[in-house]
Amino acid sequence: MNEAAAGSLLDDLFRILGRSLEYPQGNWPDGDYLAWLDGLLAELGWEEERAELRDLPADHVELLDVLQIEYTRLFINAVPTAVAPPYGSVHYPGEGMLNNRSTEKTREFYRRHGFDLAEESGPADYLPLELEFLARLAGSGRETEAEVFLSNYFRPWFSAFRARVLAGALLPFYRILIELIDFFTQQEDKYEN
């Protein structure tokens, strides 16, 4: 696969993973999505995760119900506390609140690279938003900017977020998605095979 095709694939992957981390509703996730996810895990050789996914309810209404409950508990609100709010500044070292200094710096980075938040969107460090930004960079071949964003803005908080999801998830679905995001946002030595 050439670089352009790889960039295009990363673009799609980041978009899908980002949207997978939004509140599940309507027809999503449907059979096509789950088949695609299964195919992706197969290509990666993640057989245990494939097996875990097969344990999810087959019925769409039932699946939606359990995912909505899990999403609310993990990412929105829970008693005594949500497991892992999907906002960078909550996990960024030394911050711990929504909309903090790192949120502002993230938005500034977007602006310096020709993007900004649409009206009425949430904080700039909302995980699906950061993945969409990465998708845009990957789709336009801006690999260097993507690497800077990953190292300076994304990875500093994502590892703490990932640890909280892995420790607190009751269903495999979001745990697997977070592991996929972790895999596709890992920084690699350029000369590594």
Add this chain to the structure above:
Amino acid sequence: MRIKVTRRKFLQTASLTAASVPLAKMARAESSLVEKPIAAPGSFTATETRYGGVCEMCFWRCQLVGKVRAGRLVKLEGNPKSIENGRSICARGNAGIQLLYDPDRLKYPLKNVGERGKPKWKRISWEEALDEAAARLKAIQQKHGPHAVALFPHGASAFYPLQYFEFTGTPNISEASFYQCRGVRDMAYLSTFGFAPGEHVDMANAKVILLVGTHLGENVHVSHLKQYLKGLENGAKLVVLDPRFSAAASKADIWVAIKPGTDTAFLQAVMKRLIDTGRYDKEFVAKSCAGFDELNGSLGEVTPEWAARVCDVPEEQIIAVADLLGTNLPNVAIHPGRHTTWYGNDFQRSRAQACLTALLGAYGVPGGLIRPKGVKLGKAAWGHGVFAEDCDLSTFWPFHPPGTPTEAIRETTLTGKPYPIKAWIAWSRILFRQSPINRGPSRPSGRWTSSWSPISCPWTSPCSPTSCCRKRATWSATITSRPACSGTRPTSRSSSWLPGCLWWSRCSSARTRYGS
């Protein structure tokens, strides 16, 4: 077992193609990220000042401005145009940003789809939350009567919902925290003066300020503190009764390090000394008071020497306080206090404070207790409800503060007598430890809740004609509009929006009603 594949290797060899990706089905109508011309570094630092916020970190309602940068509220400050707090806000007010940006702040309406006591929460839309709440409340009220709903409100945000539920016909409204805070004070002054005093003492113009356990300067209420400091600047003498060397005690002319729980004896001795030496406002007492002889008779055995033993303070100090008050009458601020529930004998202590105020004629004069007028909301307020007399549970408690006692609502809910109560609404309240509602081990009431709806953080309340804030202070009354002063669009709704929509939802089947 996972096969070790690196991202780069995967991208080099992946057979997945974009065509096989189910993006189309996942696409949203609008993206949260839009393309814009590239902004130069450093061009993103302008801070905007937004006027019109009202603080609700406590109930005092200080007026604020929000400093907003890049859509983010970065600082709260006092509103320089405020005639109350001016540029100042307290430490708690400064921390208000954390209320807005707390990751555990309730962000969407949630519904319990699990069992009661073992909840499973699910995010729902506002439309679903309002429809369901309205339908269930309406069904309960139709089957069991309007009084089958109980409300536990608290805080300034409860103003509109309290009026709404009263309007819809339930007398079962209990601000349980009232009993643990100012309830005894208000009952004592109601029984003595005929009205609840608030904290409306004109300290700025007083010649003497008497604080009974009140420790101004360690808590909030900025404009109140300013009045107090103004009084001290103007030369008022300060007397503080407090076993602790508080911030107020540190500024006192006379600090009475009193034995805890003996304040009433101290106040009785002061009154007795004032009467015995003739240093009380005889004209005011003769013209405006009843029961002076009974009061004097009840103090028959009281002496400073006796009180000194009870209170563990020097007798001379009691005499000095009495003489100071008597010399400066009627311009004396006997502070009624707040958070006045201490030892179980608090009602009589507050009664003694009220009697001392009357004895000094310190009512309706500069420096004294003031009864301010409030601001009327007119048509912006709900009307009062009309209740059947036999629905009023408070009749079983012949002596009680305004509202229905919490215990009465609890017992009626548990026993169904004299009628069933089938729904509880907690507004800005955690029915948890705070009051004896949960029998047995204290439990977070959230576990028993059908749904939660997030009301706005005060910094994000949208502007609407009824989204205002009333404040009645000693010499002033204000009404303040409260547009949002943060840069974040809330998914929560204001306290005036919610009851309005609930009413609309009960009365109308139009599906478009929520937009306006």
